[in-house]
Amino acid sequence: MILPEHLQQRLQLLEILEETGLNTYGLPVSSGCGPTMVVKGRECINLISNSYMGFSVHPKVKEAALAAIKEYGVGIGGSPVACGNTVLHERLCEIIAENYQKPACMLFATGYQALAGTIQGILTRKDLALLDSLDHRSIIDGCALAGCKVRSFVHNDVEDLARLVKTTSDQAITRMVIVDSVYSMDGDIAPLPQINEICRPKGVLVCIDEAHSLGVMGKTGRGLLEHFDLPDGADLISGTFSKFAGAVGGFLAGPKEIIRTLKVMASPFVFSASLPPVLVAAVTASFELLRSEPEWHQRLWDNVHFMLNGLKELGFDTGSSCTPVIPVMIRDTQKVLFMNRRLLDLGVYASPVVHPGVPLKRERLRLGVMASHTRQHLQRALEAFRKAGQEAGVID
């Protein structure tokens, strides 16, 4: 088979990475996602995951999952419109609807499908999506699936959004602004109060992607609406269980009529197998842990502040992050890859993010801080960062 040209080009880059021993993408892991992970047979401090609360390996979550497997097996054998909607699914929907004070909720097999299905289900070809320039790929792909028009505004720039809202006014179309609550690469927060002020009076629907926010933001982890004390701050709330719960699955919460129609209109919901009951049970147990063991939420934020301060004291630039998503800005592909490799040698597993994942000169190591990290884990990680950063010439 002749490889298409764009794949040929990418293959060459991958081969260069491989030859220089700098490729650390997707190494085989042989442990669960705890504060440390076994990577290529060696235990490393886990700063690469999105499992912020560390719940995927919590004994109560495992116990709930095992009980669900005993009852239901490993999958439910169909789409949610067939036999894929169990009483466990209904119960989890109630928990999420209650979390966000919304009348209804539906579950998707992944967060990617939830965002794609929400957008494809609501917007048609004549409609318009207003996207932040750093929105997650699932949102961009959702717009492609919908075939809707797309306009994007400068990241977190509410004046630019206001301009867009003003210049695209048209009674005949549905307009929806879709933003990440917490940005997945920079760890900064969407200015939701201003977005509401700009969009709501003009009839622009507000949809937030709670992926990195649910379980994390707000006094009790209910998300961005709790953080801003804006209970009615979004028309539609979509998100994932792959971040705070470290599991798999996605959701959409919103008005009853939307959920009812999307259950037959959203292709990623209708034409894909249902989230397995074992995962529904695990995620339900994770929500229960958020309420019954609030100390994890406190520990997460203590750890976030410790890491942000520690990295800054060493002289690193952590950009605009104020959440468990921490970019360590290096701004040079070679240095990012070198530092990442060196960190791994020193027993720290982090994620190198280079072009085209981020714009040129925005290359960084991306860290995910966890509630289950001990102070000792984080101190060891900072020490490794000091060594690797000095060797790479990033810090003095």
Ligand SMILES: *Cc1c(COP(=O)(O)O)cnc(C)c1O
């Ligand atoms: C991870 C992520 C998703 C996709 O969620 P999955 O459940 O992992 O498919 C969607 N949006 C954002 C902002 C994310 O970070």
